[in-house]
Amino acid sequence: MNPNQAPRTRIRLRYSKAGRIRFTSHRDVARIWERSLRRTGLPVAQTEGFSPRAKLHFGLALATSHESDAEYLDVDFKVDDMAADEVLKALVGVLPDGIEATGGAVLAPGTMSLQQAVTICDWDIELLDVASGDLAQWVDQVLGAATLMVTRERKGQKITDDLAPQVRALEVGEPTSRGVRLLATLGTQPRAARPSELLAAQEPVFRPVLIRRTRQWIEQDGARLEPLEVGAAPAQHTLVGVQ
Secondary structure, three states: OOHHHOOOEEEEEEEEEOHHHHHOOHHHHHHHHHHHHHHHOOOEOEOOOOOOOEOEEEOOOOOOOOEEEEEEEEEEEOOOOOOHHHHHHHHOOOOOOOEEEEEEEEEOOOOOOHHHHOOEEEEEEEEEOOOHHHHHHHHHHHHHOOOOEEEEEEOOEEEEEEOHHHEEEEEEEEEOOOEEEEEEEEEOOOOOOOHHHHHHOOOOOOOEEEEEEEEEEEEEOOEEEOHHHOOEOOHHHEEOOOO
16 A cells, blocks of 8 residues: 555644754754654655655744744654654654654644644743833833734735734733843734734834744634644543643
8 A cells, every 4th residue: 555545643743942943944943853753763654756755734933033832733644543642752852952842632634734723822022121111101002002004025025914903912021131021912813923023013112032932822612722632633642741
């Protein structure tokens, strides 16, 4: 039987990205995952054609220089009995410093892709040389603004969008040695709102020293669910790792 036609298991993995590797691009992170999974020897499904590649399905791209506690990818396997805990164990010591697989779940057939399903993300933004009081005033201005117009470039054309509907929550966090933290919840549909766009949408424009995605959420029936909770197969095939 052609291995690409054999029954497959799709496993969703959650991973973190921190430290120096945050300067690695989304495309290069994809290559890291391909190499790392190859090193495990696990039966990862391959694309057909002259240059087969591992069948990996990534979620929302993380901007270069951002850290994250909650990145996701779906991996297809050639066999129909692959377990999430087996994959997590195989990845220990294989991934480079700064990337750590922190959870996994076997997905039921027909589960919506990460790109389609994730609707909001939580962000922890450390701002440089900012007083908490000044940031609180800025937050009030942003939340009270009728519109927050931003210009984006898409397929070579400049498009103007209103960011205001995408700002789902915004608050001042704890002070740091370099400034203060801004906690934001931003929408991802129809196009993801970026922290950099938020910071530039209202004067004054603050400088981020570190941006970290802390959670991604799928909204269903009024509830917010972590991507590992959505579409998971029966419990005996599911493992959710350290939060």
